[in-house]
Amino acid sequence: MKVTVFGTGYVGLVQGAVLADVGHQVLCVDVDAAKVAALQAGQIPIHEPGLDKLVTSNHANGRLRFTTDAAEGVRHSEVIFLAVGTPPDEDGSADLQYVLAVARTIAEHMTGPRIVINKSTVPVGTADKVRDVIAQGLAARGASYGFDVVSNPEFLKEGAAVADCQRPDRIIIGTSNPASEARLRELYAPFNRNHDRIVVMDVRSAELTKYAANAMLATKISFMNEIANLAERLGANVEAVRRGIGSDPRIGYHFIYPGAGYGGSCFPKDVKALVRTAQDTGFEPLLLNAVEARNEAQRNVLFERISAFYGGQLQGKTIALWGLAFKPNTDDMREAPSRNLLEALWAAGARVQAYDPVAMKEAQRIYGERGDLVLVDNVDAAVQGADCLAIVTEWQIFRAPDFEQLAANLKDRMVFDGRNLYDPAQVASYGLGYVSIGRQPVQPKGH
Numbered sequence: 001m002k003v004t005v006f007g008t009g010y011v012g013l014v015q016g017a018v019l020a021d022v023g024h025q026v027l028c029v030d031v032d033a034a035k036v037a038a039l040q041a042g043q044i045p046i047h048e049p050g051l052d053k054l055v056t057s058n059h060a061n062g063r064l065r066f067t068t069d070a071a072e073g074v075r076h077s078e079v080i081f082l083a084v085g086t087p088p089d090e091d092g093s094a095d096l097q098y099v100l101a102v103a104r105t106i107a108e109h110m111t112g113p114r115i116v117i118n119k120s121t122v123p124v125g126t127a128d129k130v131r132d133v134i135a136q137g138l139a140a141r142g143a144s145y146g147f148d149v150v151s152n153p154e155f156l157k158e159g160a161a162v163a164d165c166q167r168p169d170r171i172i173i174g175t176s177n178p179a180s181e182a183r184l185r186e187l188y189a190p191f192n193r194n195h196d197r198i199v200v201m202d203v204r205s206a207e208l209t210k211y212a213a214n215a216m217l218a219t220k221i222s223f224m225n226e227i228a229n230l231a232e233r234l235g236a237n238v239e240a241v242r243r244g245i246g247s248d249p250r251i252g253y254h255f256i257y258p259g260a261g262y263g264g265s266c267f268p269k270d271v272k273a274l275v276r277t278a279q280d281t282g283f284e285p286l287l288l289n290a291v292e293a294r295n296e297a298q299r300n301v302l303f304e305r306i307s308a309f310y311g312g313q314l315q316g317k318t319i320a321l322w323g324l325a326f327k328p329n330t331d332d333m334r335e336a337p338s339r340n341l342l343e344a345l346w347a348a349g350a351r352v353q354a355y356d357p358v359a360m361k362e363a364q365r366i367y368g369e370r371g372d373l374v375l376v377d378n379v380d381a382a383v384q385g386a387d388c389l390a391i392v393t394e395w396q397i398f399r400a401p402d403f404e405q406l407a408a409n410l411k412d413r414m415v416f417d418g419r420n421l422y423d424p425a426q427v428a429s430y431g432l433g434y435v436s437i438g439r440q441p442v443q444p445k446g447h
């Protein structure tokens with residue numbers, strides 16, 4: 001089947017490559033000429049396991065092509081995906097300008113019937129807006145082609161995007177049009193073997209499903225972070241509590257890890273956008289407000305612990321930082337808790353020696369050259385000459401450090417762990433102090 005994908009960000013590029021890999025003829029369109037040129041030359045703009053190979057092999061066999069020519073994109077296929085960005089605007093609502101701009105382009109260049117499939121995370125009601133824009137565009141041209149706007153949200157996780165897209169838990173198809181449903185069933189047939197993953201529903205429910213999924217996951221995390229704060233104050237251990245509640249299959253072990261707060265391009269943005277959507281209907285979402293507030297507070301917890309240890313005197317201190325990406329296996333630093341920590345440490349007069357396996361270039365791009373940020377290229381260099389160590393991302397390489405070396409190199413022999421990577425008793429056995437999330441702190445030997 002021929003398919004066009006507008007937008008070559010995380011969602012569009014992965015979706016395009018995965019569809020091409022099962023045999024569809026995919027044309028990806030992006031307004032960013034430099035990005036399209038890079039993709040044509042086999043350069044992948046994001047770090048995502050397996051994506052490089054998938055893009056280059058399908059580009060080489062001609063099933064995956066890239067262009068800036070929107071008219072060609074609209075002509076290429078009856079099936080058009082919208083996978084452009086929906087960044088938050090000032091009040092937290094999703095900004096639809098890119099989605100609606102593509103809708104106008106589609107109306108301008110349509111030469112026959114089209115199915116427009118929205119993959120971007122967009123507020124409930126967006127499919128109706130896209131439909132209106134296309135209808136107006138067609139009317140302005142005096143054209144009257146049939147078209148449908150379908151919601152088909154994407155649930156991929158960064159760092160596992162290709163695998164998630166190739167083996168989805170569910171494929172949500174939001175349409176009340178049987179012909180569109182049949183077309184999407186055909187398109188997704190290669191991903192729907194063995195058992196039926198397709199859930200068909202009306203378009204508004206499909207749009208809300210995406211927000212509900214992310215808000216539920218964010219709620220689990222904020223809930224656990226709240227319990228972690230309580231555990232610290234009550235002399236309990238949140239890791240024991242986590243195992244205890246996770247064993248109930250109604251709760252489950254997934255997404256109940258306390259930490260330095262959730263980050264990334266989805267949860268913070270989508271929870272805020274859903275709050276706005278609710279408020280726009282005159283409904284105050286009490287629970288979502290609390291999920292958001294807990295996360296904002298949680299992002300500062302690590303800094304507060306470090307600052308408390310130094311009695312608020314961080315001027316001239318050197319903090320080693322392990323992890324910059326918002327989670328492992330990605331170089332994405334959007335809404336990363338590391339940024340809250342970095343910025344708070346700098347504001348307090350500290351300097352930071354940071355290491356991340358893949359996000360260093362991204363940190364450089366965001367913060368540029370500055371005297372209070374030294375980016376080093378391995379875990380040991382980060383702790384050389386540092387007063388203490390802070391950990392914000394649970395990369396594999398941080399899981400079994402040389403504790404003896406840490407005790408020898410860190411002047412204050414303190415580790416502040418925002419991801420509960422270690423057993424406190426083990427860290428303490430090296431004479432190190434250890435502060436983690438939801439567990440009782442350990443003082444360094446001799447402190």
Ligand code: UDX
Pocket residue numbers: 154155156157158159214217221254255256257258259260261262263264265266267326327
């Ligand atoms: C998320 C959803 O998982 C995905 O389905 C959706 O399509 C987009 O948003 P992503 O943002 O890539 O994906 O990352 P995810 O692995 O879900 O992690 C989000 C954040 O939650 C990270 O900052 C992570 O560190 C944090 N997290 C996750 C916790 O703090 N505790 C947990 O138990 C799980």
